[in-house]
Amino acid sequence: MKLSFSDSKQGVVAIVGHAGAGHSNSHCGFIQDDSGGLTAVMTILRRLTGLDLTITAVDVVEGMDGSFTVHTASGGVASSSPRRGITAFEAELAQRVVGEQAVCSQALSMKAYGRTLGQGAMEVPVALQTAIANAAMDSFV
Numbered sequence: 001m002k003l004s005f006s007d008s009k010q011g012v013v014a015i016v017g018h019a020g021a022g023h024s025n026s027h028c029g030f031i032q033d034d035s036g037g038l039t040a041v042m043t044i045l046r047r048l049t050g051l052d053l054t055i056t057a058v059d060v061v062e063g064m065d066g067s068f069t070v071h072t073a074s075g076g077v078a079s080s081s082p083r084r085g086i087t088a089f090e091a092e093l094a095q096r097v098v099g100e101q102a103v104c105s106q107a108l109s110m111k112a113y114g115r116t117l118g119q120g121a122m123e124v125p126v127a128l129q130t131a132i133a134n135a136a137m138d139s140f141v
Contacts, residue, residue: 003044003047003048004048005048015040015041015044016037016041019035019037019038019105019106019129019130019133035104035105035129035133038105038133038136038137039103039104039105042103042136042137042140046103049140051074051139052072052073052074053072053073053074053076053101053102053103053136053139054073054100054101055070055072055097055098055099055100055101055102055108055132055135056071056072056073056098057070057071057098058070058071058094058095058097058098058128059071060086060090060091060094061086062085062086062087062091063085063086064084064085065081065085066081066082066085066086067079067080067081067086067127068080068081068086068094068127068128068131069131070102070128070131070132070135071135072136072138072139074139075138076102076136076137076139076140077135077138078130078131078132078133078135078137078138079131079134080127080128080130080131080134081127082123082127083123084123086124086127090113090124093112094112094128096112097109097111097112097128097132102132102133102135102136102139103136105129105130105132105133106129108128108129108132109125109126109128109129109132110125112125112128113125113128116129
């Protein structure tokens, strides 16, 4: 399928996706990846633009005021912070996503930490996922 941007002044179709960072358990007990919509949108936009969404760096501030800052090859940058800070070991594990494509944010968070559980239960993986998703979107800006 050939994709291209339209020269039209007004759109006919809109594609929307979101990432529910950390929402990995539904009301029925299913394990879900709530970032599939964002992944689909970014995949389409990446094919259209040719942007490189490779994660080039994850800067980590350790301690109670800790944060993740994710950088992509196309210049996207975003930060996120867990309420209870980041340990030295969590900072080390976050480096597992460097060199990966920032398209599947929840899968990358799982790669780094093994699991993610939102609503405050596992804030560190959720904060990393949020920074990855936002850095990928910032790449398109």
